Amino acid sequence: MARSPESVVRFLGIVCLLFSLSAAAAPARRHHKANASGVTYDGRSFMINGRRELFFSGSIHYPRSTPEMWPHLIQKAKLGGLNVIQTYVFWNIHEPVQGQYNFTGRYDLVRFIKLIHKHKMYVTLRLGPFIQAEWNYGGFPYWMKEVPGVVFRTDNEPFKYHMQNFVTKIMEMMKSEKLFFPQGGPIILGQIENEYNMVEAAYREGGLTYVQWAANLALGFNAGIPWVMCKQKDAPGPVINACNGRNCGDTFTGPNSPTKPSVWTENWTAQYRVFGDPPSQRSAEDIAYSVARFFSKNGTLVNYYMYHGGTNFGREGASYVMTRYYDEAPLDEYGLLKEPKYGHLRDLHQALKLSRKGLLWGVPSVQPLGEWYEARLYESPESNVCVAFLTNTNPRVDGTVNFRGTDYFLPHRSISILPDCKTVVFNTQMVNAQHNARTFRTEDVTRKNDKWQMFQERIPKFLKKGIVASRPLDLYNMTKDITDYMWYTTRFRLEDVDLPMRPDIRPVLLVSSLGHAMHAFVNGIYIGSGHGAKLEKSFVFQKPMDLKQGVNHISILGMTVGFPDNGAYLEHRLAGVHTAAIQGLNTGTLDLSPNKWGHEVGMKGEKLGIYTEEGSKKVKWTEAKSGQPVTWYKRYFDMPSGNDPVALDMTGMGKGLAWVNGNCIGRYWVSYLSPLGKPSQSVYHVPRGWLKPKDNLLVIFEESGGNPEGLLVVTVKRDNICTVVTDLHPPTIESFSREDSEIKNLVQDGKPSAHLTCDKKKVIRSIAFASFGNPTGACGNFTVGTCHSPQTASIVEKACLGKNSCVLPVSAQEYGADPACPGTTNTLAVQAKCARQKKEDKD
Ligand SMILES: *[C@@H]1O[C@H](CO)[C@@H](O)[C@H](O)[C@H]1NC(C)=O
Ligand SMILES: *[C@@H]1O[C@H](CO)[C@@H](O)[C@H](O)[C@H]1NC(C)=O
Ligand SMILES: *[C@@H]1O[C@H](CO)[C@@H](O)[C@H](O)[C@H]1NC(C)=O
Ligand SMILES: *[C@@H]1O[C@H](CO)[C@@H](O)[C@H](O)[C@H]1NC(C)=O
Ligand SMILES: *[C@@H]1O[C@H](CO)[C@@H](O)[C@H](O)[C@H]1NC(C)=O
Ligand SMILES: *[C@H]1O[C@H](CO)[C@@H](O)[C@H](O)[C@H]1NC(C)=O
Secondary structure (H helix, E strand, O other): OOOOHHHHHHHHHHOOOOOOHHHHHHHOOOOOOOOOOOEEEOOOOOEEEOOOEEEEEEEOOOOOOOOOOOHHHHHOOOOOOOOOOEEEEHHHHHEEOOOOOOHHHHHHHHHHHHHHOOOOOOOEEEEOOOOOOHHHHHHHOHHHHOOOEEEEEEEEHHHHHHHHHHHHHHHHHHHHHOOOOOHHOOOEEEEEEEOHHHHHHHHHHHHHHHHHHHHHHHOOOOOOOOOOOOOOOOOOOOEEEEOOOOOOHHHOOOOOOOOOEEEEEEEEOOHHHHHHHOOOOOOOOHHHHHHHHHHHHOOEEEEEEEEEOOOOOOOOOOOOOEEOOOOOEEEEEOOOOOHHHHHHHHHHHHHHHHOOHHHHHHEEEEOOOOOEEEEEEEEEHOEEEEEEEEEOOOOOOOOEEEEOOOOEEEEOOOEEEEEOOOOEEEEEOOOOOOOEEEEEEEEEOOOOOOOOOEOOOOOOOOOOEEEHHHHHHOOHHOOOOOOOEEEEEEEEOOOOOOOOOOOOOOOOOEEOOOOEEEEEEEEEEEEEEEEEEOOOOOOOEEOOOOOOOEEEEEEEEEEEOOOOOOOHHHHOOOEEEEEEEEEEOEHHHHHHHHOEEEEEOOOOOHHOOOOOOOHHHHHOOOOOOOOOOOEEEEEEEOOOOOOOOOOOOOOOEEEEEEOOOEEEEEEEEEEEEEEEOOOOOOOEEEOOOOHHOOOEEEEEEEOOOOHHHEEEEEEEEEEEEEEEEEOOOOOOOOHHHHHHHHHHHHHOOOOOEEEEOOOEEEEEEEEEEEEEOOOEEEOEEEEEEOEEEOHHHHHHHHHHOOOEEEEEEHHHHOOOOOOOOOOOOEEEEEEEEEOOOHHHHHH
């Protein structure tokens, strides 16, 4: 059965593609014993050198954090039970100018992959090169739009030529660094294209042939790895179609061939957010339920999208996408553990790993246990393994099921995992992991004698020289993605008779824009702003203003907020001022659209690079005043001490860009409120890797007017940790052996316990709350209920104070149950505060 790689490719022929390894192309055999080398698969799972494996994968995108952060992120992912990191490859940052490549700093793909390898984890490389990813232009460099005759993502020669060039460049780089698994490297899986089903129909026959071409391109590299296409029902040949979404455990209809494994490439850990969105949540319990469901139904690989979202630095985010990305992921924007999501999924992975043998070698079956209940089993009598997933699909009602003679309590919409078909080691709805809450602490690190200074952009008037057209021009075409900004200027003459007679009637400026935002100035005076939204980019701006007799000047600062990243025909999109008119004149409406329009691309400050130390010397700065439009502000600050992440609280500012020591920390848009009446994002990450101990240059470009004095440097902490565990909870997973060979030794009478752990180098400094009984509320806001054991606090303090971590029993014997509440379910709720270890703690 071992075919050589060459023969396999020949066997697959033109139609299929993929990869060089024999077992994958061979007919599926569930119990496949051949010593295949490399990465192969069949209908049940992927195999690494012939050995079946379960894969817990998480997306971490290298440009969305800094190289200083990467080792910590990867290590935390590993401790969270992941064995794979998935990343896209971001074409536009690697080849910003055709033929000029950049793989340094945050863009150092090879360094990122090697770090993952060093942590003994695998890599899934999603090459795209169309990636969407809430990334500027879905990953396409701007210059692709100007390739003559190009049509993106279809059977178009110019497009395919450049796509092939880039994909080849990356594949060769990976090969020469020996990063593919068969070469001893960590890359086990590749992805070509991305969610192409969503647009395929728009390209008709071109779409069908393009899918085949893309698959063949990938397979033709003979890299020795399988390839997936996500959301691609017709993934050709050996390319595996994969599921993206929130609930692949229940919605995925399975691979398009019995010889392909069930792969979930994007398990969304929340929802990405655009400016104007309220916070997005997906509970740890909900994620755990879907993932357990997926693995109970033949799943072999789940990927959390995102495991760490990070930051859209600079101008790297797509249209309207917030700077903070998937902050609700198990690792938050700053790389801190978001609990209980991180810990609950870690415990789930541990439970699934304990079940690995049964899952991968057992025979699946389903045993109904009543209307809402079922047991999904994997059994192999000859090797004495048995794994059960006891499932309650009722969304609201808890219940008890009898399975093989034992009663099991199953909370609503939950799954209990029994790696030996007897012992519950995990229930998706019962969280043993600790909780935590994030706080921002103001740091007084700006130098007292150092004040804000400002530099104002000139508001341009119409000039005959420069780019003049008889209509307002398209923003994408003109800015070429070098800047967000372009000035539109026009002028017109009014006679006395044109102006309204009554003083209470003011003429109105009416602008229809194709997106994304604008600020309007009349005769040099700011009159207002308008913007669209992710789903409807175009908008109408309408504002009264004062006009004068003689020549009047309209100056509109038009802008994109990231290039679009989704849908067909990306290369045909338009943005910017479309039509303009003056209403309410005595003589009616004046249509300005066919007027002469002048265009000026970019801000002067951008062209001079005044956000750098060198560049800032090129303009004259004056004492700062607040509320000024199109104004640059600068000042210096010192780095806060300690290791906690650093951020800027920009409350009080409007919209613009911010730089620290010349590095753009991203677009801010504090004035865009969510339906909750709050800014979608007011705090912006400043990576510590960009700071020096003293004199860090902070530069802000504010478009519409804000107050820089209100801006704060803050540090970010998750030092308030909590636990909430009932005496019904399964024992914590740490109580069980980590070796799946010892499943038979699972303790039958394990009792629940609660764990509290501070970050490294921190200890539990105080206990803010402790109750055993029926406390209510959530982490940060617990209250004692009607049942409470008074000695809880002293027992908890004794066990935890001064320690980095502690384990607390959850049982009536330990705390002395409240005699007023016999026979109730008891809950232990504790809130503790972590702080940096003091010297005396160490002695
Ligand atoms: C398969 O691998 C096992 C363990 O590595 C080895 O003992 C055995 O000889 C191999 N069999 C073949 C046919 O190569
Ligand atoms: C390459 O990218 C890095 C960001 O990681 C940037 O700092 C650097 O200036 C870029 N180099 C060039 C030549 O553009
Ligand atoms: C799991 O795999 C088995 C064996 O291939 C198959 O019979 C069963 O239908 C699969 N279950 C699901 C939910 O896909
Ligand atoms: C954009 O630019 C291209 C070429 O530079 C030109 O063909 C096209 O007409 C322009 N489109 C718009 C809307 O300005
Ligand atoms: C604290 O909990 C109480 C009730 O349990 C609730 O009314 C209150 O809004 C909560 N406060 C906060 C800040 O969450
Ligand atoms: C994906 O993760 C979510 C939680 O983030 C979970 O609810 C869902 O079931 C998961 N889906 C799959 C297919 O793993």
